[in-house]
Amino acid sequence: MSIEVEGVTKIYGNQKALNNISFKVGKPEIVGFLGPNGAGKSTMMKILTTYLKVNKGQIKVNGYNLDSNSKEVQKSVGYLPEHNPLYLEQYVKEYLTFNAKIYGVSKQRINDVIELTGLTPEAHKKINQLSKGYRQRVGLANALLHDPDVLILDEPTTGLDPNQLVDIRNLIKSIGITKTIFLSTHIMQEVEAMCDRVIIINKGEIVADKKLKDLRDENEQIVIVEFDYRVEDAFLLKLPKVENVINTHDFVYEITFKTSEDMRSYVFDFAHDNQLKILQLNQKNASLESMFRELTNQ
Template sequence: MSLEVDSILKLYGSQKALNNVSFKVDKPEVVGFLGPNGAGKSTMMKILTTYLKPSNGAAKVNNLNIKSDKQKVQQSVGYLPEHNPLYLDMFVKEYLTFNANIYKVSKQRINEVIELTGLTPEVKKKIGQLSKGYRQRVGLATALLHDPEVLILDEPTTGLDPNQLVDIRNLIKSIGQTKTVFLSTHIMQEVEAMCDRVIIINKGEIVADKKLSELRDKKEQTVIVEFDYRIEDAFLKKLPNVKSVINTHGFVYEITFTTSEDMRSYVFDFAHDNQLKILQLNQKNASLESLFIELTKL
């Protein structure tokens, strides 16, 4: 078992940051750890990486006890914290070499992670000269240096532009084919794109633990369509399996269907038959977002 958390309690004075949290994660798997601000995500990650001690409970990482095998846990985990700590006066390769020497890994591995994380164009710059997105890549490269079996990533896509997002997303997905990746994020689309499973935490307690495939199998979907001019909702409600039609703004409509069949072709045919032009047509998987809002609302 890659991660094994058993009844972890973390107190800050009288406040419970984590309240008897338990879950297990096996390899290979990419797990999204979701929750609103202050829910306990970063606290849990700091406990798993031994930066914080739990007030009670137990946890293992790679079958190593976080209390009695602290140093071995640190050696076996790749960790990218939310606030990525970097030496801004060091050059990119200099910084990675510094960390490689700590882990006693080869120079070849340094070059591998530079290529993996797309740092090659910036490798001769000082870290302080890099954009936020490239600094995030340096942190991810550092976490990968010693080829750990478990990666713990706190908001790994923060500050990345759309092109960088695709690259890092694909990298995390590929790593997750052979290793365990446990990541937190606020971006639902990133969870949908990268993760096999989601664990949702709210007010220090686990409120959901589901495979993404279970969420996708729900018999409901929402299609977002934009026409070239406004039409009456009543016409769209004549489409098969329609649950609701909402004109969100301008000529954009969100149509919810009570079926798992992809209904975009029906919307396309409707537009064609009624001599409408479609300016955008997307399927919105609202199940994860809806579940998150439902379970974490005040």
């Protein structure tokens, strides 16, 4: 197992941020750590990266005990914190070179992570010239410099626009083909888009641990689409196998289909035929959302 958490409790003063939680994560696997704000997600992330110590329990990362082999854990983990700490006045390659010296990795590895994270066209720029999406790529590149087996990502898509979201999601999924990725989020769509499995935490306790495939209703799906202007529901109801259409807000629609077939291609073709631009196109797991709301009282 890449991550083994057994009976972990973390206390701040009189408050239990984590209360006797246990879970395991294998390799390769992308696991979403889902919960409302203040549920204990960031605390767990900081513990896994050796930044915080537990009051009770045991943790192993890549077989190394967190207490007795913290240095080995640090060598085998890449971490992207929620507030990505970057030296904004440094150039992208300069920043990565600085960190590469700390890890003792080669110059070739710097070039490799720049290419892997799609930073090649921006590598000559200062970090303060980059968009939020590219700054996240720099953070991911830095986390990957020492080629860790485990990536810990704390809210990796926060604050990104729809195009940046798609890019970062695809990047994380490609990395997850060979590595263990444990990412926290409070956005269910991010779990649906990237993860194989979801662990839900609420008030410091694990309340669910499920494979995404086990939560899907094979005979129903909800597609969320955002167009560049309003579309009458009647037009969307003409799509094949449509059961319901809801205009949730602005130009965003939730379309329910009664089929196991992925209907996003049909929505894409509809937009093309009607000269519409699609700003986002995702599937929504209604079962995941229902379970989350029930277990967290949201």
